[in-house]
Amino acid sequence: MIKSKPRPTFAPSTQIDMPKAKPIAKESSTEEKIKEAARKLFTQKGFAATRTRDIADEAGINLALLNYYFRSKQKLFDIIMMENFRQFIHGISFNFQDKTLSLEQKIEKVVSMYIDFLTANPDLPLFILTELRNNPDQLAASIEGEIGETRTELFAQLKVAHAAGYIGIEPSHLVANLFGLTVFPFVARPILQKVTGADDTQFNNLMQQRKELIPIWIKTMLQPPKPTK
Amino acid sequence: MIKSKPRPTFAPSTQIDMPKAKPIAKESSTEEKIKEAARKLFTQKGFAATRTRDIADEAGINLALLNYYFRSKQKLFDIIMMENFRQFIHGISFNFQDKTLSLEQKIEKVVSMYIDFLTANPDLPLFILTELRNNPDQLAASIEGEIGETRTELFAQLKVAHAAGYIGIEPSHLVANLFGLTVFPFVARPILQKVTGADDTQFNNLMQQRKELIPIWIKTMLQPPKPTK
DNA sequence: AAATAATTTAATCAAATGATTAAATTATAA
DNA sequence: TTATAATTTAATCATTTGATTAAATTATTT
Numbered sequence: 001m002i003k004s005k006p007r008p009t010f011a012p013s014t015q016i017d018m019p020k021a022k023p024i025a026k027e028s029s030t031e032e033k034i035k036e037a038a039r040k041l042f043t044q045k046g047f048a049a050t051r052t053r054d055i056a057d058e059a060g061i062n063l064a065l066l067n068y069y070f071r072s073k074q075k076l077f078d079i080i081m082m083e084n085f086r087q088f089i090h091g092i093s094f095n096f097q098d099k100t101l102s103l104e105q106k107i108e109k110v111v112s113m114y115i116d117f118l119t120a121n122p123d124l125p126l127f128i129l130t131e132l133r134n135n136p137d138q139l140a141a142s143i144e145g146e147i148g149e150t151r152t153e154l155f156a157q158l159k160v161a162h163a164a165g166y167i168g169i170e171p172s173h174l175v176a177n178l179f180g181l182t183v184f185p186f187v188a189r190p191i192l193q194k195v196t197g198a199d200d201t202q203f204n205n206l207m208q209q210r211k212e213l214i215p216i217w218i219k220t221m222l223q224p225p226k227p228t229k
Numbered sequence: 230m231i232k233s234k235p236r237p238t239f240a241p242s243t244q245i246d247m248p249k250a251k252p253i254a255k256e257s258s259t260e261e262k263i264k265e266a267a268r269k270l271f272t273q274k275g276f277a278a279t280r281t282r283d284i285a286d287e288a289g290i291n292l293a294l295l296n297y298y299f300r301s302k303q304k305l306f307d308i309i310m311m312e313n314f315r316q317f318i319h320g321i322s323f324n325f326q327d328k329t330l331s332l333e334q335k336i337e338k339v340v341s342m343y344i345d346f347l348t349a350n351p352d353l354p355l356f357i358l359t360e361l362r363n364n365p366d367q368l369a370a371s372i373e374g375e376i377g378e379t380r381t382e383l384f385a386q387l388k389v390a391h392a393a394g395y396i397g398i399e400p401s402h403l404v405a406n407l408f409g410l411t412v413f414p415f416v417a418r419p420i421l422q423k424v425t426g427a428d429d430t431q432f433n434n435l436m437q438q439r440k441e442l443i444p445i446w447i448k449t450m451l452q453p454p455k456p457t458k
Numbered sequence: 459a460a461a462t463a464a465t466t467t468a469a470t471c472a473a474a475t476g477a478t479t480a481a482a483t484t485a486t487a488a
Numbered sequence: 489t490t491a492t493a494a495t496t497t498a499a500t501c502a503t504t505t506g507a508t509t510a511a512a513t514t515a516t517t518t
Contacts, residue, residue, distance in 0.1 A: 030495080030496085045277075045363075046275065046277065046278075046359075047278075048274075048275065048277035048278035049275075049276075049277035049278075051474085051475070051476090052475075052476060052477085053474090053475075053476090061496085062496060062497055062498080063476090063477090063497095064477085064478075064479090064496075064497070064498085065495080065496065065497090066476095066477095067476080067477060067478075068495075068496085071477095072476075072477075073475095073476065073477090123362075126358060126359060126362060129355060129416055129417060130275075130355060130359060132417075132419045132420060133352075133355060133419060134274075136419045140419070140423050151424060155424070155425070155426075170435075170438075171425070172421070172425040172427060172435050173435065173438070173439070173442060175421065175424055175425060176410075176413065176414045176417075176421055176435075176439075177410060177446070179413065179417065180409040180410050180412075180413030180414065180417075181405075181406060181409050181410070183409075183413065183417075184405065184408065184409030184412065184413040184416075185405045185409065187358055187413075187416065188358060188361075188405075188408065188409075188412075190361045190362060190365045190369070191358075191361060192401070192404065192405055194369050195380060195384070195404055196384070196400070196401040196404060197384075198401060206399075206401050206402065206405075209399075209402070210402070210405075213402060217406070217446070217449075217450060220446075220449050220450075221446055221449075259465080259466085280504085280505070280506090281505075281506060281507085282504095282505075282506090290466085291466060291467055291468080292467095292506090292507090293466075293467070293468085293507085293508075293509090294465080294466065294467090295506095295507095296506080296507055296508075297465075297466085300507095301506075301507075302505095302506065302507090
């Protein structure tokens with residue numbers, strides 16, 4: 001849209017220009033079609049198992065357009081990964097930053113929101129966890145940028161509360177349990193369904209129940225130790 | 230060892246012969262070296278991201294030997310996957326089949342054993358979960374073969390106990406929670422360490438603590454609802 | 459020791475795959 | 489409308505990658 005070289009012009013959305021030049025329905029733009037196809041396949045199959053040709057087919061565009069708009073498979077993947085990741089941690093930062101809520105209320109909100117989010121995006125957590133293992137440093141930086149202060153502050157508060165005996169669980173365990181109880185069933189969905197014999201509807205019902213149940217379980221864990229008889 | 234064709238001879242351990250013909254130190258045999266290298270790389274990086282050349286290098290053998298002993302990358306992978314998977318569910322079946330233990334005792338044993346196992350094999354759960362998503366049917370069969378009756382029976386007992394009001398949690402949730410609490414921290418280790426600021430030693434300490442803590446939390450969940458004021 | 463079988467090696471193949479190019483088409487600007 | 493820029497297409501490249509082959513080496517059997 002601006003440059004003009006011997007090589008194909010290049011006008012990716014990551015450039016600074018073209019803010020709202022074209023309010024084209026996002027869906028219909030070629031760049032967006034490629035991104036959505038890439039998101040679907042990368043999230044489902046991971047980087048290595050995804051073929052650029054499959055992305056092109058899924059998007060219904062010519063293979064060369066992928067490189068025209070995104071330079072390389074890797075660059076496209078990086079964009080998708082960042083967007084996925086941001087989405088994944090947004091809910092946490094969002095609810096935990098709300099100072100008007102008590103810890104219990106924050107937990108209720110986060111759990112409920114997350115279960116809805118995971119129901120709508122079932123492949124995301126495994127993608128995130130895998131990429132986080134392959135790429136711990138890059139994403140670590142992203143975590144900090146997104147929820148840095150909130151996290152540090154909240155965690156410090158929890159530690160104080162625990163040290164003072166107001167909550168009966170080490171903050172590290174609290175975090176592990178909160179996300180273990182919330183996220184794990186979605187990651188382990190195939191095994192769980194096999195083991196429990198639940199079909200898709202039943203599985204979703206179970207997840208809906210957990211919106212209520214997880215906060216109850218967590219609250220029990222939060223209770224300070226009994227006055228030591 | 231038996232056949233002799235225009236193509237290279239083929240004497241894999243999956244054949245019926247060679248039961249103990251050579252009590253060679255397992256480590257030193259070429260076949261075993263390939264398998265161990267393959268296990269390491271496949272488990273770490275997954276099928277698509279692993280190159281047969283990398284396996285050969287890791288094993289310190291000629292690339293052609295991989296095909297000589299295992300025919301193809303896929304066949305080698307299938308073997309590794311099955312072995313990993315078997316190892317992964319063995320502990321469960323083992324402890325849950327012990328009729329002399331109470332449910333609480335079984336839980337204690339399984340949790341403790343699993344945390345040790347996951348500490349020693351930190352890449353296994355993510356591998357299993359990924360492969361299970363890519364290959365749900367094949368592995369579903371394997372689950373049944375390994376822990377079929379035990380699972381069915383135990384799960385039925387739990388359902389009865391829950392219906393009768395002896396345990397205050399739906400069995401499906403119990404299973405989800407037990408493994409969520411136990412396995413998830415290992416799968417999400419990079420994020421958890423980042424969020425909690427724990428180094429490797431501290432992380433391992435936390436996991437050791439969970440051997441005691443998880444059974445306590447689970448027992449609380451098991452408690453029947455109060456006599457309804 | 460000689461013959462046979464099994465294993466290992468180096469070289470090579472064919473297909474898959476990410477990427478590029480030049481030409482054609484479409485949209486935008488003058 | 490014409491000229492210019494942006495987009496799209498079909499063809500092609502260069503590497504990578506899984507797999508194979510024939511020859512060399514090593515082990516086993518007779």
